[in-house]
Amino acid sequence: MAFDQLSNRLALAVKKISGQSKLTEKNMDEMLREVRLALLEADVNLTVIQQFLTDVKEKAIGMDVYTKVNPSQMVVKVVHDELVTLLGEKEAGLNLTHKPSYIMMVGLQGTGKTTSAAKLALWLSKKENKRVLLVAADLARPAAIEQLKILGASVDVEVFSMGIEAGVVNTVKESMAYAINQNFDTVIVDTAGRLHVDDDLMDELKQAYTVLRPQEVLLTVDAMTGQDIVTVADSFNKALKLSGLIVTKFDGDARGGGVLSVRKVTSVPVKFVGTGEKTDEFELFYPERMASRILGMGDVLSLVEKAEEKMDLEASMKGAQRLMQGTFTLEDMMDQLNQVAKLGSISGLLKMMPGASQMAAQINDDDANAQMKRSKAIIQSMTVEERQQPDLMRASRKVRIANGSGTSVAEVNKLLTQFEKTKEQMKMMMRMSGGNNPLSQMASKPGSNTRPNPNKKKKKR
Ligand SMILES: Nc1nc2c(ncn2[C@@H]2O[C@H](COP(=O)(O)OP(=O)(O)OP(=O)(O)O)[C@@H](O)[C@H]2O)c(=O)[nH]1
Ligand SMILES: [Mg+2]
Secondary structure (H helix, E strand, O other): OOOHHHHHHHHHHHHHHHOOOOOOHHHHHHHHHHHHHHHHHOOOOHHHHHHHHHHHHHHHHHOOHHHOOOHHHHHHHHHHHHHHHHHOOOOOOOOOOOOOEEEEEEEOOOOOHHHHHHHHHHHHHHHOOOOEEEEEEOOOOHHHHHHHHHHHHHOOOEEEOOOOOOOHHHHHHHHHHHHHHOOOOEEEEEEOOOOOOOHHHHHHHHHHHHHHOOOEEEEEEEHHHOOHHHHHHHHHHHHHOOOEEEEEOOOOOOOOHHHHHHHHHHOOOEEEEEOOOOOOOEEEOOHHHHHHHHHOOHHHHHHHHHHHHHOOHHHHHHHHHHHHHOOOOHHHHHHHHHHHHHOOOHHHHHHHOOOOHHHHHOOOHHHHHHHHHHHHHHHHOOOHHHHHOHHHOOHHHHHHHHHHHOOOHHHHHHHHHHHHHHHHHHHHHHHHHOOOOHHHHHHOOOOOOOOOOOOHHHOOO
16 A cells, blocks of 8 residues: 555654653654654655654644653654644545536546546445536547446446547537536546646646536546656646645555645645545545554554543553552552543553554453442442551451442452552563553653653652
8 A cells, every 4th residue: 555665664763762761852853853764765745844844843842742641652643643734634525516516537648537537426426425427528549438438337327428529628518518407416527648748738628627617626646656746736736726636546555755745735635545446446535544544553643632631641640650669559549440441441442552452352341340340349448548558458357348348358359469460560561671661651750741740850660
């Protein structure tokens, strides 16, 4: 797929920074350098790259990511949001308010005009419930009309043609009258291509354009042509005022630079992508999803967002910090249980974490919830003293707690064992990772999600 290489490169750049326990201006600059190389390799326009990096840096400073919990993921979010901006914020959609609305397909030879015309016809009739008419106005060679007729039949859409001798302007005029008369909603006009942008081609297209006065002029560009996309889009846009791009052959291994640059340089949005030769291999272009895909971490982003919204970060951090320091108590454990409950189902959470989806499949949410509730009840039945010093727990106390929480002594014991185990596992994880995991980052940044914390220097592991 297009963008795969860029995606791998960016993932590497970002992975490097997420291995850092602390985000500093220095490792931020290092990451930006990697991002720059990745974009250069993907053949993104130089001015676009420069602006992109400046924006990312400014946003990161503006968000004060250096004092945030898990700052590296914040940086990933900043990079992601800037990619979205680059690709056009929101899906562009088509202007279909006129009846009939006219869509003109233009593009260089072999870029996929005819195929995309049929794909779009299918998409409009399926998704938008439109009665579509295809018009054969590529009269450069007889085979073009035949190709459109075959494609039209395969998507069950009528094709209007007056043969090769009729002339482009005449064909367009007649097709408009026919569409109005026959009550069509949308008319898609297929036109001829050339090897290069030349005056002959532009003259012919301009004539058709003047007659048709289309609401949409869609330029097909081949994803594989890289930076040429920008140059071609620019010349077509000057002559015809493009309303959007269809990027074809996205299923190939294009580097993606042209697609990433074209919006910024020409202001023409990408509206669709073609992802194969078949007529249903065609998708609306969503900048948001594309950016997530490029970064290969769409789900982590929603997880960060969800956590930002729902969790009391301050409280979680304190708990995590004490966990690291070995001063984690049952009270903290209850806090954590409450925090996790706020985020929704356990399996849902696991699914959002890369590599944990298998674990998610093994979890029964009802069991997990019931278990969590029982654990909370047990802790609630303890005195403050007992919560802070579980070692105090004797048999008689355990019976009291079991009765108070409607559980059994066995379950109380199980919880206490689990609590000790968690503490042990945490210590082990800390030793193994040498502090390079998200939890240790949390531990080293107590309560620092908004305000600077005077106790910051006191961290220890
Ligand atoms: N893999 C892949 N092939 C595509 C895609 N879109 C078009 N093609 C193929 O590209 C070739 C050219 O497509 P056409 O639709 O004939 O291109 P055109 O712009 O109409 O070409 P001319 O009319 O000769 O200028 C055909 O073999 C299509 O099957 C796509 O999204 N993916
Ligand atoms: Mg064609």
